[in-house]
Amino acid sequence: MARVAAWDTALQLVPMSRAYQDTCDFCGKAKGEVNHWYRLKVTPHGTLIILPSVGQPENSTIKDACGSSCVSQGVSRFLDHKTLEPK
Numbered sequence: 560m561a562r563v564a565a566w567d568t569a570l571q572l573v574p575m576s577r578a579y580q581d582t583c584d585f586c587g588k589a590k591g592e593v594n595h596w597y598r599l600k601v602t603p604h605g606t607l608i609i610l611p612s613v614g615q616p617e618n619s620t621i622k623d624a625c626g627s628s629c630v631s632q633g634v635s636r637f638l639d640h641k642t643l644e645p646k
């Protein structure tokens with residue numbers, strides 16, 4: 560059974576090592592100054608984590624979502640296919 564976890568504490572201990580483009584992984588929208596973006600990640604144990612977008616992502620398996628609509632797309636992908644990657 561799929562588990563969905565919400566993690567509302569800010570992730571602040573992320574490496575700043577790789578080039579990072581601020582675009583939504585679901586709709587392609589560019590990130591602006593003011594935002595309420597989220598990050599989605601599937602852990603090695605198969606748990607979906609949703610957290611506020613702070614700093615740069617720790618790796619490319621983390622997906623940026625520009626709002627609740629795109630978070631919903633990510634949750635749907637996870638529930639239907641156990642991945643955040645598009646079909």
Ligand SMILES: [Zn+2]
Nearest residue numbers: 583586625629
């Ligand atoms: Zn989006």
